[in-house]
Amino acid sequence: MSNTLMDTNFHFVGQKSVYKGKVREVYTLENDVLVMIATDRLSAFDVVMPKGIPYKGQILNQIATKMMQATEDIVPNWLMATPDANVAVGKACEPFKVEMVIRGYLSGHAAREYKAGKRLLCGEPMAEGMKENDKFPEPIITPATKAEKGDHDEDISKNEILNREIVSKEDYEVLEKYTRALFQRGTEIAAKRGLILVDTKYEFGKTKDGKIVLIDEIHTPDSSRYFYAEGYEERQAKGETQKQLSKEFVRQWLISNGFQGLEGQSVPEMSDTYINSVSERYIELYESIMGETFQKADVSNIQERIGQNVSSYLNSI
Structure with a gap:
């Protein structure tokens, strides 16, 4: 390589x-x-x-x-x-020290937390009786604190962000508005490709003149999860795994080989x-x-x- x-x-x-x-x-x-x-x-x-x-x-x-x-x-x-x-x-x-994660479906990290019995994610409720990959009634924003290289990002609620003054209330409202607008546009773009934008994250920064702008990556397979729209409903009804486009396939391979980034675990050999x-x-x-x-x-x-x-x-x- x-x-x-x-x-x-x-x-x-x-x-x-x-x-x-x-x-x-x-x-x-x-x-x-x-x-x-x-x-x-x-x-x-x-x-x-x-x-x-x-x-x-x-x-x-x-x-x-x-x-x-x-x-x-x-x-x-x-x-x-x-x-x-x-x-x-x-x-x-100047980057904001939070990642704005938005989820339209109970998938990935949210599904793992749900299976562990949690019904609140970053202060956002998740209804009882949901199955993995079910659609939320409305997309939920579940922020994460930014981590340095090698450290885990951590879930954090809007209230924690404001109480700890990580982001001001005024700025956070702009981040929320932009996050929802981007997710809606991303959903529309995905639909034209026969895809469902399941969840994604956005990062923002502030220019020296005080303007909040989108930075880093957007709607990539590293930052987002996509499902194929065709057959989604049928697979959900049958309880089958969704056909998806994201790097989740790498995560699943790692999990199957005994690695989830936990202390004491070693990265499996990649041929x-x-x-x-x-x-x-x-x-x-x-x-x-x-x-x-x-x-x-x-x-x-x-x-x-x-x-x-x-x-x-x-x-x-």
Whole structure:
């Protein structure tokens, strides 16, 4: 898997600092410009896997870019340009220390909490008698605190966020409004592709002039869960597993191999065959979500390609 992007070490003109997250690396430059590079790292259960997934960074970056362009009329975002398949350049912001998770269905983490007997998630009630993957009467917002690399994000309620003054009441109301608007638009886009947007997360920041904008990724298979709409009702009625598009298939593989990110557990060995199958699945996700054929970028020397493309763009602005 030599042709994967696992780490970067660029020195762009005007560079001030570098932040390395679980998947993305963010270079802060002078004039409040950020260069965000989507690596091929894979994170599950808030743990970064030891091997990268070919083309994953490109897939996430291109989906996020196109989804931001498709929602910029309802929610402002940080994006200025995408000079490379793995790179987005945009305005520097102060990120809010919460992720705005919104769920339309009882799936994933919510379903696991429900099975454990919980009927309240981040202060939001979940009705008795629901089955996994049932639709909520209305989407619920279940925020999570942002974690540093390697640490688990934690569920948190709106009241906790306000009481701990993590976000002001005024700003939080904007985050809620934007989250619901984005989820509605994402639901409409998914429906055109024969998909159901099940749940997703959004991250926001504030520019130096006080404007709240959407940052990071949006509606990607890493940040979102999709079901195929065709057959959804029939599968629910029969109690069958839903056919879905997300990285949940990776989580399920890890669970079946004894790993859920808990203390004392080791990441199972991922063979090259398995890694390639994950890459093929991500390409399938891209093509299903975007409704177009995925065009693989040249990965013969990813670092050199990115360096040249970003430097060329920065010299032009």
